[in-house]
Amino acid sequence: MELLVPGGDVDAIKAAILAVGGHPIADEDSSTHAIYCGLDKFNARNRAANISFDELQSIIRLAHTHNCLIFLTLNILILENEITALTSLLNQLANTQIDGLIVQDLGLLYLLKKHYPTLPVHASTQMTTHNPGQIKFLHKLGVERVNLSRELNLEEIKHLSSIANENKMSTEVFVHGSQCLSFSGICYMSSFYGSNSGNRGRCSQPCRDKYNTTLAGNDYPLNLKDNAAYNNIGELYDAGVYSLKIEGRIKKSDYIYSVARTYRKQLDSWLKQKTLQNDSASLYKVFNRDFSNAYLTGNISKKMFIDNPRDYSLKRIAAENKHLSQEEIADAEQALYNEKDTIKAEVEEKIKHLSIEKLPLTMRVSGREGTPLKVTVQKDQTSFDVYSNITLTGKGTEALRYDTIFKRLKAINDTDYFISDMDLEHMPNNLYLPFKELTTIKNQLLYILNDNKHPIAPIRLPALKNTSESHAQTPVHVIISSLKDLQQVKKTNAQLYFKLPSNFKKNFTELVGIFKQEPKLIPWFPAVIIGDDYLLALKFLDKAKPRLLVTDNTGIAFEACNNGIKWIAGPSLNLVNSYSLLCLKEDFNCSGAFLSNEISRSQIKGIQKPADFKLFYSIYHPQLLMTTRQCLFHQVVGCQKTTLNDSCMQHCEKSSSITNTKDIAFIIEKTYGNHQRIYGRQHCLNTAIVKDMPHRFDAFVVDLSPVKTETNVKTDHKDLLHCFEEFILGKTDAEELHQLIAPTSNNAYKKGI
Incomplete structure (x- = not known):
């Protein structure tokens, strides 16, 4: 272990x-x-x-x-x-x-x-x-x-x-x-509010921030x-x-x-x-x-x-020694300070004796006309010799001197060694050797210094071909996540995706039946599917037999590939470069993908999609920032249960909000069969990408999932979809959509990661 x-x-x-x-x-x-x-x-x-x-x-x-x-x-x-x-x-x-x-x-x-x-x-x-x-x-x-x-x-x-x-x-x-409060890799909270992406190593830890005191009495409701x-x-x-x-x-x-x-x-x-x-x-x-x-x-x-993100070591003394007087607690705290200082000093003293300095090599270069060039290397307490394959001559382009030899051997300084001294005293002047032979000597030296392993030649990636296709008309696809919404939009011509919950045990049979009855309805699997929920998802694939699916979970992607089901990669797979698309297409027979919602206009433009591969982009959606296995309602509004159990996942449905001291609000939502999620206060509406990249995507996608944010929509789903279609066709301008849907935000597309 x-x-x-x-x-x-x-x-x-x-x-x-x-x-x-x-x-x-x-x-x-x-x-x-x-x-x-x-x-x-x-x-x-x-x-x-x-x-x-x-x-x-x-x-x-x-x-x-x-x-x-x-x-x-x-x-x-x-x-x-x-x-x-x-x-x-x-x-x-x-x-x-x-x-x-x-x-x-x-x-x-x-x-x-x-x-x-x-x-x-x-x-x-x-x-x-x-x-x-x-x-x-x-x-x-x-x-x-x-x-x-x-x-x-x-x-x-x-x-x-x-x-x-x-x-x-x-x-x-x-x-x-x-x-972390969120499942790692699918937390976008820091990215969307501050442009510090956790997927880029820049998380600003908004879950550790102070918030306005919640109804449950917590100032740090997200702090684990x-x-x-x-x-x-x-x-x-x-x-x-x-x-x-x-x-x-x-x-x-x-x-x-x-x-x-x-x-x-x-x-x-x-x-x-x-x-x-x-x-x-x-x-x-x-x-x-x-x-x-x-x-x-x-x-x-x-x-x-x-309810405090700071160091607990001193607070623990007071919490566990309530029988002590204030003076005795102060003495105990001072003793801990002293012990911390002692530990720090001891560690500093110990690490002084560990060196990461490069190891010196001394070299002696020798030879005479008609003999091979000999390089003797002194390393630690040992030495070894390397010889040229051809002999030295008295004629050539450039005589062997310190500078010419060092120039050919200096790559050794890029290893864990460096040339500390090179002696040419035993080398007569005006001797010559082809430079490519010095390169051969260098490679022999590197081989020996690398535990007798040959250097691996550098890889140069071939240029990727631009396979973007021109679309006379980019269609609108629609995401829904409730059966109620299905009745409102199923008569449209749009491709329909239905977001499945992580756990749908209680309505499994109903959902299987609906997907069999509605062949144009495409199942969309969430990012987190654990344990029995995963087994149930596999059972769904077997019973519903979808012709196509979308997934934010690579486990479902693997099963789709294995079972010959066409599949599309969702945005939570965090696809931000051309090679990630190639990976999914070549290794897993993926037919298309959504690009990450985190990246900006300029970051999107450089991505090349593979041949026979579709590219999708969500232009309207609630901004999912975090998925957690925790119960946040304990911290925000209180809950009668002290511990989560299986029934919480299947039966709990609640929503609330929290606001940090910078006046940034977040929506907390729990729906049937899903883990708890945190959303941004406003929906994302990215109308700019339609003009910026009108022929880049195979479909623009509109997410009608009923997440209650500050964003208000002044019409029903059917009319809203019609407005999106008219906008993408160029028959209406972006301002009409923004008047219909407000307020919205689009920071990621402007700033990226």
Whole structure:
């Protein structure tokens, strides 16, 4: 079993190495250890200090000497204009000893599988993996390990781990640190209100913000306690989980050291003796928001929230020592301050002795006319020789001097080594060798320095062809999510999508019947489908036999592909580049896709769609910002139940709103069969894209789901659709729609991610 520890800056990574390193990796009685870190680009913790590529090379060496693996986070969505820079980075990474890449973007997964098969790939928690189909989907893309959604309980984790193992994959579970309120990867709250996308590593954590006091008396109604599975290590082991992951790449070195060391001791105690320690005190001495393991135990309740997002370590002293006087509590708090300072000083002292400086190489270049050129390299306490394949001559274009030789060998400085000295004293003047032979010598040196592995040649991606088609008339498609709305719009000529709930157990038979009766009605599957809900969705596919479906869930996508059902990728699959579209078409027989609602006009324009592939865009919809497995009504208006149960999912239907202290309001909605969701205060209406890209999309889509926001519509569904059709045909202008539907917003299209 592996303990996976975060590292933001170099000091934090060193602290992680000290806290967990040391055990031989082959020792089956001990935990293995790994550290995940990010470069200064392409990672989901932009607020972390992060590291440079040069530092990464040295960190890998340092970690490996301490029996730690290094995983690199490339866990953000990749924009089209970043593909060239990304490929350049992958070309470099292919020639390192990196132990794995943690990935979110489907386009990046496609590139890694097709062009970089030597790089091990792990699926980020940002991929929202929570059902068997999703594991099989990722396996088809070459993923070796999957980080499961944090909201799952032990039984769900056990089942998914068994599916992963059957597919020769391993599972990873977060066991400690900050807890997101939303399912990861499908939270757009920070993006739509501040243009800081969580899918780009810029989340501003609006769920931690202060809000106007709710009816339930909370100022921080969306703020969860931290996750802590310290006492669940044995159960996770029994569930088949391989890697235990600690959150915290923006945390400092003293935090990393304290938490990682505590979990290492607990894990080793379980692996060696099958016993758990009861010594979690050190976890409360560093930053925390108090702790909960309620997702793991399946006890989702209001006790998972805390009405303060700041450090709880001092508050805990007062909360747990109410019998003490104020003076005694103050003394205890001061003692904790002192202990924090001591820990920080101790860690700083320990990491001083770990160096990530590049290793120096000294070279002696020698030879004479008629003999091969000889390069002797001194590395650490060893040395080796490399010879040219042809002999030196007295004639040529440019004589071999320090500058000409160094210029051909300087690529060595891009590795974990650098040329500290190059001696040419034993080399006569005016000797010549073809430059391509110096390149051959350089490659021999790189081969030896890379543990006798040949460098992997850089990949150059071929240019993608523009397959956009000109549409004389772009049709309007319609989304509905209630049977009542079906009666209003089914007589229109528009293509109809029906949004299914996550759980439709109570009206399963009715829904199957309706889809059989209405062949032009297309089922739309939501992003989150867990456990029995997933099995019910598969049963629906078998009974209803749809000719086409839309899905925001890759598990349903996998099943559609396997069963020969045409399918369209929904916007929650976060498609923002051409290679993500290629991935779905080539590997999963996808017939079309919605682009992400997060990206801007300029970011959309660069995307090339594959041949025989349809592209869709939603121009009117409620802005879904978050889906959560929690009950928010506990925090907002109160609820008679203290804990969620199965009946809540099927039978609860409520709505409310919250407003933060910046006067930004959010709509909270729970509908039958769905998880709770947070929406923006206004619907999105993007009329600009119709003029900006009139022939880019195969359909513009209008979402009539009955989500009650501040947006008012002054007509019924039938007339509204007619107005949209007239606008797209150019018979009316955008102003008429905006007068009919108001107020609306369209920030994402202007600002992007």
